[in-house]
Amino acid sequence: MNTTKSIELFNRAQESIPGGVNSPVRAFRSVGGTPLFIQRAEGTYLYDVDGNRYIDYIASWGPMILGHAYAPLVKAIQEQAVFSTSYGAPTELEIKMAELIRSMAPNVDLIRMVSSGTEACMSAIRVARGYTGRNKIIKFEGCYHGHADSFLVKAGSGVATLNIQAVPGVTASTAADTLTCAYNDLAAVEQLVAENKSQVAAIIVEPVAGNMGCIIPQAGFLEGIRKICDAEGIVFIFDEVMTGFRLARGGAQEKLKIDADLVTYGKVIGGGLPVGAFGGKRKIMEMVAPLGSVYQAGTLSGNPIAMIAGYTLLSILNEQPKLLKELNEKTVYLRDGLDKVLKASGTPYVINQLGSMISVHFSDKPVTNFASAAAANNDLFKKYFHAMLKRGVYLPPSAFESWFLNNAMQQEHLDTTIKATEESLKEIL
Numbered sequence: 001m002n003t004t005k006s007i008e009l010f011n012r013a014q015e016s017i018p019g020g021v022n023s024p025v026r027a028f029r030s031v032g033g034t035p036l037f038i039q040r041a042e043g044t045y046l047y048d049v050d051g052n053r054y055i056d057y058i059a060s061w062g063p064m065i066l067g068h069a070y071a072p073l074v075k076a077i078q079e080q081a082v083f084s085t086s087y088g089a090p091t092e093l094e095i096k097m098a099e100l101i102r103s104m105a106p107n108v109d110l111i112r113m114v115s116s117g118t119e120a121c122m123s124a125i126r127v128a129r130g131y132t133g134r135n136k137i138i139k140f141e142g143c144y145h146g147h148a149d150s151f152l153v154k155a156g157s158g159v160a161t162l163n164i165q166a167v168p169g170v171t172a173s174t175a176a177d178t179l180t181c182a183y184n185d186l187a188a189v190e191q192l193v194a195e196n197k198s199q200v201a202a203i204i205v206e207p208v209a210g211n212m213g214c215i216i217p218q219a220g221f222l223e224g225i226r227k228i229c230d231a232e233g234i235v236f237i238f239d240e241v242m243t244g245f246r247l248a249r250g251g252a253q254e255k256l257k258i259d260a261d262l263v264t265y266g267k268v269i270g271g272g273l274p275v276g277a278f279g280g281k282r283k284i285m286e287m288v289a290p291l292g293s294v295y296q297a298g299t300l301s302g303n304p305i306a307m308i309a310g311y312t313l314l315s316i317l318n319e320q321p322k323l324l325k326e327l328n329e330k331t332v333y334l335r336d337g338l339d340k341v342l343k344a345s346g347t348p349y350v351i352n353q354l355g356s357m358i359s360v361h362f363s364d365k366p367v368t369n370f371a372s373a374a375a376a377n378n379d380l381f382k383k384y385f386h387a388m389l390k391r392g393v394y395l396p397p398s399a400f401e402s403w404f405l406n407n408a409m410q411q412e413h414l415d416t417t418i419k420a421t422e423e424s425l426k427e428i429l
């Protein structure tokens with residue numbers, strides 16, 4: 001595989017961009033080697049600057065549900081762009097977007113647009129704190145809710161990949177207000193809440209975790225948290241930045257049949273443009289300025305280009321429910337195919353899958369939380385990643401990330417992936 005131009009660009013990038021990338025997970029730090037610089041993408045394929053083609057399992061970390069350069073989306077963006085790229089004043093498009101999300105997702109009475117998942121989660125906990133008059137939040141080890149100070153405590157994704165234990169710059173007092181426990185450990189949540197009686201404003205969770213690989217909530221975990229929140233007046237926040245409009249039209253709330261008080265969305269609702277949103281029950285969201293006094297704002301929030309992209313994508317998913325159904329079926333096909341070749345290889349493995357989120361951990365024990373994901377053979381994952389890349393399959397460059405399927409994938413792409421796994425395992429084991 002010739003990656004000469006990527007190597008040149010990476011060397012050049014490091015002169016002017018920290019670590020050569022604008023977001024750490026892109027840097028291939030944990031798997032080693034040079035990140036590939038992408039020239040374009042279409043359907044299910046990424047093309048790098050050296051002309052190599054890859055089946056894409058990153059999907060821009062979630063949003064490319066229908067594949068890259070999806071024609072109706074591109075057209076909608078082009079048509080909107082001629083009317084200018086930003087006004088800093090309200091548009092009807094923002095109302096249509098809010099109405100559409102309200103019609104698709106449960107428990108969203110009011111919703112505010114922002115420009116990233118980080119902003120969405122950061123704002124949601126501010127609202128929860130304002131609403132309850134309490135300071136502490138509970139998050140789960142290995143969950144990632146963006147890079148706001150409060151969330152950089154035992155965080156997943158790049159923080160876990162780079163093995164950063166405490167993030168310099170996050171003050172001790174901020175970190176002290178973030179309580180953490182293991183994912184899927186309801187008893188630990190009960191204990192934390194009891195030890196911090198009437199001090200916990202919110203419990204924030206990835207309802208299906210995607211930032212320590214894919215990790216599925218065990219039966220009773222989220223239901224139990226819901227009960228605790230009801231009993232203790234705690235705001236239950238679903239971070240649906242990855243799961244929203246992907247696992248089902250109504251996201252994880254619909255798929256798992258659990259109600260959240262506040263929900264955060266991200267990349268998916270911008271169809272690949274910078275968008276996030278937080279919304280939820282009216283009585284809580286009424287705290288948000290200018291209706292209430294929890295201040296939150298953004299010059300580019302509700303940006304028309306981002307709105308038209310998101311609105312177009314969500315409308316298609318809403319009007320054609322078969323698309324998400326097909327995507328889920330394709331993921332099950334991939335899971336079964338991977339299962340077969342992994343089993344035949346004799347190496348210990350775990351495949352976690354729900355909807356179109358899936359990941360492989362090389363572990364002989366179930367992977368149900370961050371500790372079990374971290375205890376897996378992640379050196380083997382690195383080798384697997386490179387062996388797959390060489391065969392034209394681009395997996396996330398870390399075992400602490402979920403893979404995302406896109407619906408441009410056809411059986412041939414899934415078969416290629418399964419075959420590449422079979423060959424890769426023969427090469428690396």
Ligand code: PMP
Binds near residue numbers: 145147
């Ligand atoms: N929440 C979750 C669940 C995420 O996966 C991410 C990003 N991967 C975020 C929040 C933060 O989103 P962003 O990178 O857009 O700030």
